[in-house]
Amino acid sequence: VTPERGAFDYLFKIILIGDSNVGKTCVVHRFKSGQYHEKQQNTIGVDFTVRSLEIDGKKVKIQVWDTAGQERFRTITQSYYRSAHGAILAYDLTRRSTFESIPHWINEIEKYGATINGSLFLFKGNKSDVAENRQVLFEDACTLAEKHGLLAVLETSAKEAQNVDEVFTLMAKELIARNTLQLHGGHPPNSIYLDSRPVIVSPSVEKSQCSC
Numbered sequence: 563v564t565p566e567r568g569a570f571d572y573l574f575k576i577i578l579i580g581d582s583n584v585g586k587t588c589v590v591h592r593f594k595s596g597q598y599h600e601k602q603q604n605t606i607g608v609d610f611t612v613r614s615l616e617i618d619g620k621k622v623k624i625q626v627w628d629t630a631g632q633e634r635f636r637t638i639t640q641s642y643y644r645s646a647h648g649a650i651l652a653y654d655l656t657r658r659s660t661f662e663s664i665p666h667w668i669n670e671i672e673k674y675g676a677t678i679n680g681s682l683f684l685f686k687g688n689k690s691d692v693a694e695n696r697q698v699l700f701e702d703a704c705t706l707a708e709k710h711g712l713l714a715v716l717e718t719s720a721k722e723a724q725n726v727d728e729v730f731t732l733m734a735k736e737l738i739a740r741n742t743l744q745l746h747g748g749h750p751p752n753s754i755y756l757d758s759r760p761v762i763v764s765p766s767v768e769k770s771q772c773s774c
C-alpha cells in the first residue's frame with residue numbers, strides 16, 4: 563500500500579539477512595506486533611512488514627524486508643539488496659556457525675547491493691534469553707563489527723522482547739543522520755572513518771550494545 567503523501571517524514575527500507583533459523587522472522591514479528599510466536603515455517607523468498615515510529619518528532623516509516631536464510635532462496639533475496647537503505651546482519655548467539663557466516667553475508671551485500679555502498683550495516687545477535695548456551699562472545703562480535711566497519715552490535719531476544727525496537731530505532735536514527743548529512747554536506751558530528759566508510763559512534767551506549 564502506498565502511504566498518503568505527507569503521512570511520514572522518512573521511509574526507510576531495511577533488509578534483514580543471516581543464516582536460516584537465527585530468528586529473523588520472530589524479531590520482525592515482535593517488532594510489528596509486540597508478540598512472540600514459535601515459528602514453524604521457514605521464510606520463502608522475502609516477507610515485508612511496515613511499522614511507523616516517531617523519532618525525534620519525525621514520523622518514520624520503516625519497511626522491513628525479512629529474507630529467507632536458506633541457500634535455495636539466495637537468488638531471490640539478492641535482488642532486494644540493491645534498493646535497501648540499510649542492512650541488519652543477524653546471527654544466533656547460541657550457534658557459532660551462524661556468526662561465522664557473517665563475512666559471507668557482508669560479501670553478498672557488497673556484491674549485489676550496488677547502491678547499498680555508503681549505507682549502513684547493523685549487526686545483531688539473537689536469542690540472548692538463552693545466553694547460558696552462548697557460543698559467541700559479545701566482544702568477538704564487536705571485534706568483527708569493527709573490522710568490517712559496521713554500525714553497532716546489539717544482542718536481542720525476540721522471545722523476551724529485548725533490544726528489538728532498539729535495533730530498528732538505532733538504524734533509523736543513523737539513516738536520518740545520513741540524510742541530514744546529504745542535505746547539508748559534511749559528516750555527522752559524532753562519526754569516525756574507517757576504510758573510508760563512516761562508522762557512527764552511537765551516542766547512547768547500552769549494556770548489550772557496542773559502538774564500533
Ligand SMILES: Nc1nc2c(ncn2[C@@H]2O[C@H](COP(=O)(O)OP(=O)(O)OP(=O)(O)O)[C@@H](O)[C@H]2O)c(=O)[nH]1
Nearest residue numbers: 582583584585586587588600604605631719720721
Ligand atoms: N530462545 C529463542 N528462540 C528464538 C528467538 N527467536 C527465534 N527463536 C526460535 O528460532 C527458530 C527460528 O526462528 P525464525 O524466526 O523462523 O528464523 P529465521 O531466521 O527467520 O529463519 P529463515 O526464515 O529460515 O531464514 C524458531 O524455532 C524460533 O522459535 C529468541 O529470541 N529466543
